[in-house]
Amino acid sequence: MRLDYITSVIGIVLMYFGALFLFPIFVAIYYSEYLAIFPFLIGGVASNLFGLFLYKLFGTKTELKEIKKKEALCIVACIWVLLSLFASIPFLFFGLSLVDAIFEATSGISTCGASILSDFSMLPRCGFFWRSFCQWLGGIGIIVIFIAVLPQFAFAGRQFFFSESALQSSDRNSFRVQYYAYNIIAVYIILSISAVIALKCAGMPLFDSVCNMFSMISAGGLSPHPNSIAGYHNNAIVWVCILFMFLAGVNFTIQYKVLFQRNFKILCRNSEYNFYFIFFTFASILVTCIITFAPDSICKGMWLENFRNALFHTLSIMTSTGFYCVDHDLWDPKAKMVLISLIFMGASAGSAGGGLKIARIVYIMRFLIREVKLLLHPKAIIPIKLDQKSVAESIGQQIISFVFLYFAVYLIIGFIITMIENDILKGFLATAITLGNTGLGFAPFGPTGGFAHMSTISKYILSLTMIIGRLELIPFLIIFNRDYWHISKK
Amino acid sequence: MKILIYGITDISYLIVKDLCVTHDVTLIDDKEELPSKFEKLDISFISGNISDKTVLKNANVSECDLFIACSNYDESNIVASWSVMRVSNIETVCFVSKLEYFHNISNDDFFTSEVGIDHVMWPEESLVKEIFRIVSVPEVVYVDYFEKGKARLFEYKIKEDFPLLNKELKYCSFPPETIMVALTRNGELFIPNGSTKIFAGDKPIFVGSPKGMSLLARNLFSTKEERIDTAVIIGGGNIGFMLAKRLESVNISTKIIEKDKSRCEFLADKLSKTLIINSSGVDTDLFYEEEIGEADAVINVTSNDETNLFCSVLARQLGAKKIFSKTSSDSLVPIFEKAGVDVILSPGRTILNELKSRIINKDENILSLVGKGQGSLFEIDVPSAFDGYQVKDLHLPYNAVIAVVKKVRKVTIPKGNTLLNKNDKMIIFTKSDNAIGVKEFFRKKEDNLNET
Structure with missing residues (x-):
């Protein structure tokens, strides 16, 4: 590992990140919250100066061509952690303690959407804007933005790009990363603009529309309204959210191909999209049936409303958004169990959503089916196919080990949180919804609860868990390898 | 007809042997001497490279009616056809053995300028078509496709158990998109009308869309005993692969046994429903394990005649219903017949028939x-x-x-x-x-x- 490369790249990113603090400042000026300008100014300047410091620290490298895979992994991990820290600076000035500020900012950047905020009068409007804006940046993947925008990243883009999301598509060599980055950002921006227009038309105030859009398209879930979507009491808004949450959970590459190349066939051919649709439909129908027919259900017999709410909550959990339109804590435990299993499943790879990702689930499913078939035909050669193409055994192994790792990490962190909090349910539920980036679970983390009452250490651990979940483990697990720490001297 | 043939191969031998009786055949090859089996045939031979203009001049290309390129190398065949076309405008036939060439050259829409070769033939593909025809509609006597397969012609033979026996045609209902165009009775062909009755032994000819024809085959002509639902293909080469692809399209459950592992992986990747088994065809234990004897059709298409023969015998022993085998040499046909193989096919024979009729x-x-x-x-x-x-x-x-x-x-x-x-x-x-x-x-x- 060469420190000069690492510090240069992180320095550049932090410097540009400092400039992004201008957006909440504009919002503050627009709403005449002049006192709130100062915290953002501090945050921006701090980020900028620290960036400059790192940039100069070990000598500046402008040619990033020769970046190595492990350096890229290290840079990506550091960037996400540092950005979360700097994003938390403004919150410190609004009366949040250090740990709360960090938790809130990390929840934003990682698109988790878990919140410690119980008193919504604490933040000015620009504060809510900043929370949601961070999610919007995190949803697309911060590095992707830089690959598209900064020429220095063009060469090294490949390394960074695949460090940020571990699941590699089968056609990873068939496109230029920078071109690809432009395209998915284009899709992201189109989705965002149409979401704001749709929300505004459905009757949401403009400021709320923008903030909710940021959280919705990025599958984040931090809403400026204390009661999330439920607070607007508007069914049209719920339907709009259902549509855009669904889209946020679809692979952006597919959306690009449908939008710009008019390639509609890909929708039938893509296994992941099909299973996303099947799982989603199945789960929402199941939830509808459970809450409509369960003997002591509070919303018995209200078919249409239940169906709408089930759609909303299934998507909200599955895409790891974490919005709510009713208090699902009051639902039947059977329905809750369906939703909990969706926390682990997650949305499509290459989308804004978190979790294990459906492509991996489908692979594991087919892997198990193959094992049974091989018992009957021991000499048969049966490849596992995604999108009608065989998945190479090496990638298959990565997928399987990823799933095991995911659960191993889940158990270990769950164990630690349980020890600290002295509560099994709390420990494992908090871990599940932070590792899966959902941000919404069930009591005590349900619609009426929050993370405010957790102990300080748990909050730090869970903050880290969110970033681990967002970066899909690998950049962090590699820390435990001794070779990784070998720092080369010039 | 004056025919110019390029290439000394097994297939060209079959073609030359058949055509030299009634046509004027000239053979061109790089070899200096004509192999002895060709010497018995009444043909003229020119030694030299086909692209050489003196050779072409010697062969009197402009006076020939047909040029057939059938050497073992696709590239040579294509170049040969092109050179011949440059000096005269005779009809050209080019043999290829690779899927890519076949598709690119026989499809006009791929290249921007005209390829110009009149007929591209792929012996293995003709063989696949032939096997597929017999497997998918075993009752059919004769089959022809035209309009790129969008219209088909089937000739059937009426048996005693035909459901519409002794009925006047106006009372018969055939599936939509099919039409009975002719009937052959006692060797005499005539166009039927509404009052014609169908008797056992008649051979009606139908024309129809693919869908209509398969309905016809299923509703009127297929008997339970003869229908093929499961097939085992031994040998996963080009023939096995293309055949499996076609069988998949008509929902016949298929297994391929192939001994080369990387070829198996290729097949498994390209085929969706077929089960690929990695083992050599001569593995007798595997035959029991995979219940080859239960299959309706066992199709032996390895490149090795001995393996094909052995597998055919084994499959017969185990009780397979219908056995197909490929052989590369005509002289082996009687041995295959004795071994109880139902359908014996040779690529050379099929391509010769196609060449002659087309x-x-x-x-x-x-x-x-x-x-x-x-x-x-x-x-x-x-x-x-x-x-x-x-x-x-x-x-x-x-x-x-x-x-x-x-x-x-x-x-x-x-x-x-x-x-x-x-x-x-x-x-x-x-x-x-x-x-x-x-x-x-x-x-x-x-x-x-x-x-x-």
Whole structure:
């Protein structure tokens, strides 16, 4: 590992990140919250100066061509952690303690959407804007933005790009990363603009529309309204959210191909999209049936409303958004169990959503089916196919080990949180919804609860868990390898 | 006919041997000496490179009628065809053995400039078509495809248990998009009418869309015992692969046994429903384990004749219903027959038949000859006099049936009320003797219109 490369790249990113603090400042000026300008100014300047410091620290490298895979992994991990820290600076000035500020900012950047905020009068409007804006940046993947925008990243883009999301598509060599980055950002921006227009038309105030859009398209879930979507009491808004949450959970590459190349066939051919649709439909129908027919259900017999709410909550959990339109804590435990299993499943790879990702689930499913078939035909050669193409055994192994790792990490962190909090349910539920980036679970983390009452250490651990979940483990697990720490001297 | 053939190979031997009796054949090859088995044949031989202009001059290319390139190398064949085309405009036939060449050269829409080779033939593909035909419709006597497979012609043989036996045709209902164009009884072909009855031993000829024809086969002609639902292919080469692909499309559950592991992986990647088993065909334990004897069809298409023979014997022993085998040499056919193989196929034999029927014995506009040449199927433009007519108002003079109407993009099997437009084309079935009369009828109509 060469420190000069690492510090240069992180320095550049932090410097540009400092400039992004201008957006909440504009919002503050627009709403005449002049006192709130100062915290953002501090945050921006701090980020900028620290960036400059790192940039100069070990000598500046402008040619990033020769970046190595492990350096890229290290840079990506550091960037996400540092950005979360700097994003938390403004919150410190609004009366949040250090740990709360960090938790809130990390929840934003990682698109988790878990919140410690119980008193919504604490933040000015620009504060809510900043929370949601961070999610919007995190949803697309911060590095992707830089690959598209900064020429220095063009060469090294490949390394960074695949460090940020571990699941590699089968056609990873068939496109230029920078071109690809432009395209998915284009899709992201189109989705965002149409979401704001749709929300505004459905009757949401403009400021709320923008903030909710940021959280919705990025599958984040931090809403400026204390009661999330439920607070607007508007069914049209719920339907709009259902549509855009669904889209946020679809692979952006597919959306690009449908939008710009008019390639509609890909929708039938893509296994992941099909299973996303099947799982989603199945789960929402199941939830509808459970809450409509369960003997002591509070919303018995209200078919249409239940169906709408089930759609909303299934998507909200599955895409790891974490919005709510009713208090699902009051639902039947059977329905809750369906939703909990969706926390682990997650949305499509290459989308804004978190979790294990459906492509991996489908692979594991087919892997198990193959094992049974091989018992009957021991000499048969049966490849596992995604999108009608065989998945190479090496990638298959990565997928399987990823799933095991995911659960191993889940158990270990769950164990630690349980020890600290002295509560099994709390420990494992908090871990599940932070590792899966959902941000919404069930009591005590349900619609009426929050993370405010957790102990300080748990909050730090869970903050880290969110970033681990967002970066899909690998950049962090590699820390435990001794070779990784070998720092080369010039 | 003067025929120029390039390449000394097994296939060219078969072709030359068959054609030299009635045609004037010249053989060209790089070899200096003609192999001894060719020497017995009455042909002329020129040694030299086909692209060399002196060789082409010696061969008198411009006076030949047909050029066939059938060396073992695809690239040589293509270059040879192109060089011959540059110096004269005779009809060219090019043999290829790779899928990519076959698709690229036989499809005009791929290259921007015209490829120009008249016929691209792929012996293995013809073999696959042949096997597939027998497997998918085992009762059929004769099959022909035209309009790129959008219209098909099947000849059946009526058995005692045919459901519509002794019934007048007007009371018979055949599936939609099919039409019975002719009937052969006691070797005599005639066009049936409503009062014709079908008897056992008759051979009716049907034309129809692929869908209609498969319904016909399923509803009227398939018997439970003969239907093939499961197939085992031994040998996963080009033939096995293409055959499996076709069998998948008609939902026959298929297994392929192939000994090369990387080839297995290729097959498993490209095929979706077929089960690929990695083992050599001569593994007897595997035959028991995979229940090869239960299969309706066992198809031996490895490149090795001995393996094919051994597997055929084994499959017969285990009780497989129908056994197919490929052989590369004609002399082995009797041995395969003795071993109890039901269908013996050789790529050379199939390609020779195709070559003869498609190119050498062809007639202008005639798409197909059936019933030993008694019936013929030809294409004709709809005369502008008939623009807007319905099929039933045509009043064709002779016994002729409009089998297919080709619209700009669509191929339809006409009914009485099908509308004809002047840009359409018709495919007409009639007795070969009447063909000229029918053409005359349409031409006169055209002339009448022009006069008035």
